[in-house]
Amino acid sequence: MTSGWRRLHPLSPVVRSGRHVFALFVLVVLLVVSRGQGSDVVVDALFLGVFVAANVVSWGVTRWKIDGGALRIETGLLRRQSRSFPLAQLQAVDVVQTGVARVVGLAELRLRMAASGAGEGRLACLTVARAEALRRELLAGPAVPAAYAPPAVPAAPFPGGAVATWVPAGRTLFEVDTSRLAAGILLTASGAGSLLVVGCLVGLAAGGVDRAVAGAAAAWAIGIALGVWRRFNGGYGTVVIDGPDGLRIESGMVQTTAETIRRGSVQAVRLVEPLAWRWLGWCRLEVDVAGPRQRKENRSEGGRLRAVMPVGTRADAGRLLAELVPYGPAPVHRPPPLARRKAPLRYRFSGWGGDARYVVASDGRVRRTTTWVPLAKVQSIRSVEGPWQRAMGLGTVLLDTAGRRVHAVLRDRSAAEVQALMATMPDLARSARAVSEKPTSSISGPGVGPP
Amino acid sequence: MEARTAPADALDWRRPSGRLRWVRRAQVGAAVVPLALLAVAMGAVQGSAAIGGAAAGGLLVAGLALERVLARRVGAWAYAERQDDLLVRRGVLFRRLSVVPYGRMQYIDVTAGPFERSFGLATVRMHTAAAASDARIPGLPADAATRLRDQLATLGEARSGGL
Structure with missing residues (x-):
């Protein structure tokens, strides 16, 4: 495993193009709907071909290996790029599976490093088993700082009023309730706002307007729905597990993300209680991990902190806080x-x-x-x-x-x-x-x- | 050891060079004087020299006021080196004090814009992993700036730790 260069999975170009193929498909459908006639399909197909070819070339020139306590990735056709990610600075590892990747059983590995200028290490894509094995190997590096192991002091009440209790390692700490997640998204200001806008657009469409306006309104509605969908998908099925190599957060309906955060690398923990949620006794818990936050592909996740608990009760939050901030x-x-x-x-x-x-x-x-x-x-x-x-x-x-x-x-x-x-x-x-x-x-x- | 817990006002605060005031004056002048001249010229062309002159006068008064504000800001800027951290104090209306531990510095920049360079000055800026910890010291003489940078880098290396 540690000698010689390795390649990504041969199906990676297909998976990496998948999202764009889908986006193009939606665009074509929209064009057909608004104009009544598909005109630029040939041009679109040409674009798609160039895109897939670029991905194939990118796959062909990319290789990786673990060498001397660092993950090395070499890529680039014209401008060769060799990047080394020292494992000692590793903060978290994400295993991300898009919808297409799940169908073919592939996953993308993302490394989050401590140094702010280091950028992000990505391996797209590997087989799921390989990605999981690599994640374990990467995180098996330096030991956990003793200061973050929970000390033996009695539980202290946390601000919500619940009493924090210590949960032994390797257990599920939190599971999100899907109906509460949906309700929670609608109860925030942005969720309620998008519901209102979509309602207005549907009303307009039902009122009978001409084709061009309907097309524009549909584009708006799709954009808003996508935003809400991303939030829902990001939070759907969130499970937090106290694993052997750190805190493991799994979530997602179509695109799934499994993030493993090293125990000592949580920079901050934030409990957020929006107005309407407070009446219901709900809250959101987020963690901040060092490293660059800008991501092109997954903007919904990049824009905000990683939600360990998208929606939960105060008791849930207390349990998680006992883990993240023991006796804080x-x-x-x-x-x-x-x-x-x-x-x-x-x-x-x-x-x-x-x-x-x-x-x-x-x-x-x-x-x-x-x-x-x-x-x-x-x-x-x-x-x-x-x-x-x-x-x-x-x-x-x-x-x-x-x-x-x-x-x-x-x-x-x-x-x-x-x-x-x-x-x-x-x-x-x-x-x-x-x-x-x-x-x-x-x-x-x-x-x-x-x- | 006594420097560790010394209160902020019992420290040896150092200030930017007095030439920084001249840098600011030059910057204000470079912005205001051409505009005032333009106003006079426009007035002369349009045939209403009085309005042009008034506009130019207004601009000059505004420039003078800005110069006063900037001079006070320069006066408020100070830094102090303690055993384990650097303190930077600045601001007149919003008074800010930053404490940056040497061990947290990721890298240090020394920059000098055209105005600063022509007065032989430079700005030293400390970067930590937090984007918000904005610790910069403008208007240091160029050789003092490089000396401070080297000194901070040495201190940082000795105390650097993981994130």
Whole structure:
């Protein structure tokens, strides 16, 4: 397994073209519907042929091997590209199967690396068995930092009120309820909005309009339906398993994704409670893993954080949190009452809490988000003091983690508290880092120097 | 060891070079003066020199006001090196303070735009894995900037850790 170059599966070009074939098919149907006559079918077929040929060439020039603790991928016809992905920096591995890939039994392997400039390692496609074996081999690298193994302390209540309980390894932690998932999507602002738009479009079509308008409306409706479908498909059948090589998240109806996140590589955990969900006691739980988030193929997933729990009850969230943030703190420190005048809506949800390992902060105007950040993962600490805040003697502290979006925002704290936090947080983060890095001195960080 | 827990105001804060004010003045001037001249010329061509002159005067006053704001911003900028992290302070209206541990630096940029270069200055910028930790120090003399970069790189290598 570790010597010699390997190729991708010969059927990969077919699978990789599959999505585009489908998109082209939809386009042709739409054109036929709106114009009444298929005109450019030959041109479309030509485009398709070029596309498939490109994929065949790409398959022909791509090879990979595992060599000296790194996965090496060589690709490119004119511009040869040889990329090496050191396994020590591996954060997560995704096994993705599109609908076409599932029919032929193939899967795509995606590697998520720590270094921000490293890009994404992709192997498309391998057989499912090969992909699973490779995933195990890749993740069998360096040991798990001891700091992330759960300590033996009694359970602490989490903000929802439920008591966190420890679940032994190798068990299913969460399974999504499909009807709740559907209801949850419709109950968010974007879900309800798209339902409204689709309703209006259907009404317009039923009202009897000419062909061109109907075609345009159909294109809109398809676009919106695709967006909702992506969200539904992304969350459908989500199962979270505490596996031997990390947390395993499986989901998807047509396109399935099986993601394995290394235990120590969760950068932040976020609990999101939109307005309507809060009434029902539902919430969403997301994790942030370091690495580039831009993906062309799967934009629905790339745009947001990976939802460990697309929709669930507070008890579900408590179980998962016990796994992801064992005995993490609750946001108990409220901002000073003065802050109510500055941000009346945010005041209800603001708060923070912390111990030697985690900092948690809750924030939000209409929907409440609660973010847990391991102190060992904090990249930088900032404080901001706006003009209104200064007039009221307030300030905000932010803890940044790797990535673009996630910060723990300790909003509207008193000036004295801000000063104390800025003085103590760097030391707390440093000692947390020292504890977490001691058992794995073999993990080398990204080097300092020009990119 | 005492530097570890030293409060932010008991530190040896260093400031960008005084020439940075001249860089900002030059930038404002390069934007405002041609516009004012254009206004005067347009006024002369259109036959209403008074309006053109007034517009030019307004532009110059706005430029002066901008210069004052930028000068205060330059004055607010400061950085301090502690044993394990770098502190950067900036902002007049929104006061910001960033603490970046040396071990978290991924790479360090030294850049100099045309204005900065002509005054012999450069900007040092620290990048961490978080896109938001925006720690940059403008207006350092070019040799001080490269020295700071090398120093930070050495400190970062000694303390670097995994993500």
